[in-house]
Amino acid sequence: MAPERTKTAYFAYGNLFGWIEKELFYLRFFDGKEDLSYNINPPREKNNFCSKDPFVCEEMSKKAKAYLNLSYDLLNRNIVFPSDAELQKIMSPNTTP
Numbered sequence: 881m882a883p884e885r886t887k888t889a890y891f892a893y894g895n896l897f898g899w900i901e902k903e904l905f906y907l908r909f910f911d912g913k914e915d916l917s918y919n920i921n922p923p924r925e926k927n928n929f930c931s932k933d934p935f936v937c938e939e940m941s942k943k944a945k946a947y948l949n950l951s952y953d954l955l956n957r958n959i960v961f962p963s964d965a966e967l968q969k970i971m972s973p974n975t976t977p
Contacts, residue, residue: 890947899944904929906940915941 889900898907905918917929917937930937954960962970 888943890944892948892951897944897948899940899947901940901943904936904940906930906937906944908941908944 887902891898891900895910896907897910898905900906903920905916905920907916907918908914915930915937916926918924919927919929961967
């Protein structure tokens with residue numbers, strides 16, 4: 881992550897999604913069977929910070945689920961990318977945005 885930007889990120893890959901905040905990685909499988917937590921600092925291995933401070937993981941889980949739900953909502957409403965008509969309006973030299 882860029883040093884001048886926020887130190888948070890949402891990610892989804894394969895059958896998992898998660899939230900990164902500062903040096904902590906929170907991962908959750910879509911089936912909800914397991915949560916994983918990692919620290920970016922060496923050693924980079926599962927450290928289960930969730931059991932040490934459940935509130936941190938609850939907050940990270942809420943943020944990750946919010947972004948996951950947003951992506952599904954955008955897909956379901958078909959507004960991830962403009963429609964052909966909207967795209968033509970944007971690309972037409974005769975129109976002003």
